[in-house]
Amino acid sequence: MAAIDNPYYSHEFHGDYDLVSIGRLDLEEGGSIPDCHLAVATFGTLSEAKDNAIFVSTWYSGTHQIFREQYIGEGHALDPSKYFIVIIDQIGNGLSTSPHNANGANAALSMSAFPKVRIGDDVVAQERLLREHFGIETLQLVTGGSMGAQQTYEWAVRFPDKVKRAAPIAGTAQNTDHDFLYVRVLMEAITSDPGFHGGEYTSNAEVQAGLERHARIWGVMGFSTEFWKQKVYTGLGFEDMDAFLAGFLQPYFTAMDPNDLLAMMWKWQRGDVARHTGGDLAAALGRITAKTFVLPIDEDMFFPIRDHVTEQAHIKGSELRVINDVLGHLGLFAVNPDYMPQIDAQLKELLDTPVS
Amino acid sequence: MAAIDNPYYSHEFHGDYDLVSIGRLDLEEGGSIPDCHLAVATFGTLSEAKDNAIFVSTWYSGTHQIFREQYIGEGHALDPSKYFIVIIDQIGNGLSTSPHNANGANAALSMSAFPKVRIGDDVVAQERLLREHFGIETLQLVTGGSMGAQQTYEWAVRFPDKVKRAAPIAGTAQNTDHDFLYVRVLMEAITSDPGFHGGEYTSNAEVQAGLERHARIWGVMGFSTEFWKQKVYTGLGFEDMDAFLAGFLQPYFTAMDPNDLLAMMWKWQRGDVARHTGGDLAAALGRITAKTFVLPIDEDMFFPIRDHVTEQAHIKGSELRVINDVLGHLGLFAVNPDYMPQIDAQLKELLDTPVS
Structure with missing residues (x-):
């Protein structure tokens, strides 16, 4: 029995996936998860040589499902007829x-x-x-957006x-x-809601006001x-800003669990590869041997292009490839018809680039 | 006696100013303020011909005081030895x-x-x-930043x-x-604070958590x-982001009255000169006969340059003059030593431009 039975986190909304236990996971900050389960969705067939695998990680609030719906399939760079694509939530x-x-x-790790x-x-x-x-043991490509980029x-x-x-x-x-x-x-939009009760609510519905503010x-x-x-949302069938908020952005988040969102956010805040090199970011990025395409979205308000540029300069042989999307960061949802062709073109070129 | 005695709103923090009654003010949305008082600070001397007046309006959370401290004085474009400068809060x-x-x-208009x-x-x-x-009856210049631009x-x-x-x-x-x-x-950061009590708190201190989130x-x-x-705040004497928030931004806003901030925000949300022309923005801006310099700040995250550009195109004889400041919108505080020289140069050139 789940600590909280939230129907959003089910096959109904996220299709096929497996829950795989990796046993005990000791954590960087101390403590451990005694029996860590990871949700895994796969596409395509692993070759006998096990040399056609691609790994995709998930972003804040996201799951494998958005990749299934938008990023993966024949005609896409992430083509299951060619690659074995693994997404781990x-x-x-x-x-x-x-939580x-x-x-x-x-x-013992439930909720707060x-x-x-x-x-x-x-x-x-x-x-x-x-x-x-x-x-x-080898991945032809690792990719992901936002927190998925952090994992990449x-x-x-x-x-x-x-x-x-x-x-x-x-x-x-x-x-x-x-x-x-x-x-x-x-x-703070979530934790300030009196219904949050320090993380010990009995249903996400009790935190609805905070989730809506978030x-x-x-x-x-x-x-x-x-x-x-540009009122881009009208192209998505929403009449005005309020309709778009009420019909898309608010229900998207209010379905979710507040503690889960907070666990991801704490992690997001502290994403930093320089932990491996005593705080030296250039040294950490200098360890990368993967052929790397850095893919900012031009209209992103909180991961702006220039923040990618300064990092990309430290990655040997890397290339900056800017994705144009007026949606900004949430262009990642791939609702703009111009978005996926750009992503596919970049990932195809990258996958077609010979590496040692 | 004030509805709430908040010491921030006093001469101690805002220097010399006069409170002038303009009597009853009927309001666009209906109702009226029976005895509307406006705080007024003046600099310089009005000429006998009354032809040397400049009017400056205030921004969200601001008063005349920031202009006294940063914008006005000999050597500045807003020079009281030459102009009679009036700031109305x-x-x-x-x-x-x-409120x-x-x-x-x-x-009867107190608080909520x-x-x-x-x-x-x-x-x-x-x-x-x-x-x-x-x-x-005539103003050589009207200027202001942010909500002051809306008033301009x-x-x-x-x-x-x-x-x-x-x-x-x-x-x-x-x-x-x-x-x-x-x-x-x-x-919502303010109104969601349980201490706000629908606007019927007895001290702004009761809404401190909400004001800090704001x-x-x-x-x-x-x-x-x-x-x-770039950690620009270190140049202002703050060690890190938290120190800057705790030492500057949070105390700046927590001193203020929540209902007052909300009254200004409601007004900000609805700033729109097209009310005069049945929603036709181009027609409204087409009424402007003033020689106009439109002055966006290049790093502004919510009044971006391009939003100024589209409006400036409708103002006859106007010019777009971009101010460069890494502080973004709050560059208006003029703490960057490169900011005021740019503003002064633009305003001087504008004031020196002959008009009919």
């Missing part, structure tokens, strides 16, 4: 072990007792699962021998102070000023 | 008639009972005061014959949807991402 995202579903051996998990913990867990469950960088720095190519989209290797503050503001803050920063100016 | 800013100080004839006031009401009140109290546009559209020159800084004539949402998020949201949007990246 990040810890805390509500499908993998998370709201910690039960059984993890029951959930431990602090870092990007590095996710990547350690993902590497173990890929190796022990699938026998995968962590993979490329921590396991350089395993990552042939890397494509971080709209996210940085070292989280910025501005992003830390932005995420703090998002967290959604509206995403409305300010997640899309670009130009998205609102 | 906007209604709701805590010095002019505002927290509504008493006497205005007692304060009526909805629009930018147009301010400008009507300001014009009356300048005419009746000082006998001023309102002046230039509503009283084209009275405004010789206009210099809106970091603000638009028609508020955008994105800004509306941003302000909504700011408002301050941190300003931290996300008020400065640029690059401000945080």
Whole structure:
């Protein structure tokens, strides 16, 4: 029995996926998850030589499902007729072990007792699962957006021998102070709701007001000023800004579990590959041997292009490839018809680039 | 006796100013302020011909004091040895008639009972005061930043014959949807605080948590991402982001009255000169006869340059003059030593431009 039975985190909304236990996961910040489960969705067939695997990680509030719906398929760069594509949901995202579903051996970690998990913990867990469950030792590509970009960088720095190519989209290797503050503001929208009760609510519905405020803050920063100016949402069938908020952004987030969102946000705030090199970001990025395309979105308000540029300069042989999307950061949802063709073109070129 | 005795709104923090009654002010949204008082600070001497007056309006949370400290003086474009400079504090800013100080004839408007006031009401009140109290019928320049830019546009559209020159800084004539949402998020940080009690708190200290959250949201949007990246605050004597928030941004806003801030925010959300022309923005801006310099700040995250560009195109003979400041919108505080020289250069050139 889940600590909280939230129907959003089910096959109904997230299609087929497996829950795979990787056993005990010791955490960077101390403590451990006694029986860490990761939700895994795969596409395509692993070759006998196990040399056609691609790994995709998930972003804040996201799961594997958006990749299934938008990023993966014949005609896309992430083509399951050619590659074995594995998506592992990040810890805390509500499908993998998370505050709201910690039960059984993890029951002591339920709700507000959930431990602090870092990007590095996710990547350690993902590497173990890929190796022990699938026998995968080499990845043709690691990619992901936003927090998925954080995980992509962590993979490329921590396991350089395993990552042939890397494509971080709209996210940085070292989280910025501005992003830390932005995420703090998002967290406070939730935790300030009296219904949050220090994380010991009995249903996410009790925190609805806070979750709605959190959604509206995403409305300010997640899309670009130009998205609102051009009323892009009318093309998505919404009459005005309020209809778009009420019909899309608010219900998207209010379905979710507050503690789960907070666990991901704490992790997001502290994404930083320089932990491996005593704070030296250039040295950490210098460890990357993967052929890397850095893919910012031009209208992103909190992962701006220039923050990607300064990091990309430290990655040997890397290239900056800017994605144009008036949606800004939430262009990642791939609702703009011009978005996926750009992503596909970049990932295809990257996958077609020979590497040693 | 004030409805709430908040020591921030006093001469101790705002220097010399006069409170001038303009009598009853009927409001655009209906209702009226029975005895509207406006706080007025003046600099310099009005010429006998009354032809050397400059009018400056105030921004959200601001008063005349920032202009006294940073913008006005010999060597500045706003030179009191040459011009008679009048600053009128906007209604709701805590010095002019505002929710927290509504008493006497205005007692029925106290706190949550304060009526909805629009930018147009301010400008009507300001014009009356300048005419009746000082006998001023012509302004050599109207200027202001942010909500002060909204008032500047309102002046230039509503009283084209009275405004010789206009210099809106970091603000638009028609508020955008994105800004509306941003302000909504700011408002909700305050109103969601249980201590707010629907506006019927007995001290702003009861709403401190909400005011602090509101301050941190300003931290996300008020400065640029690059401000945080470059740790510009260290030049202001703060060690890190938290010290800057705790030592500057939070105390700045927690001293203020929540209802006063909300009154200004409601007004900000609805700034729109197209009310005069049935929603036709181009037609409204086409009424402007003032020689106009439009002055966006390049790193502004919510009044971006391009929003100024689209409006400037409709103003006859106007010029776009971009101010460069890594501080972004809050560059208006003029703490960057490169800021005032740019503003002064633009305003001097504008004041030196002959007009009919």
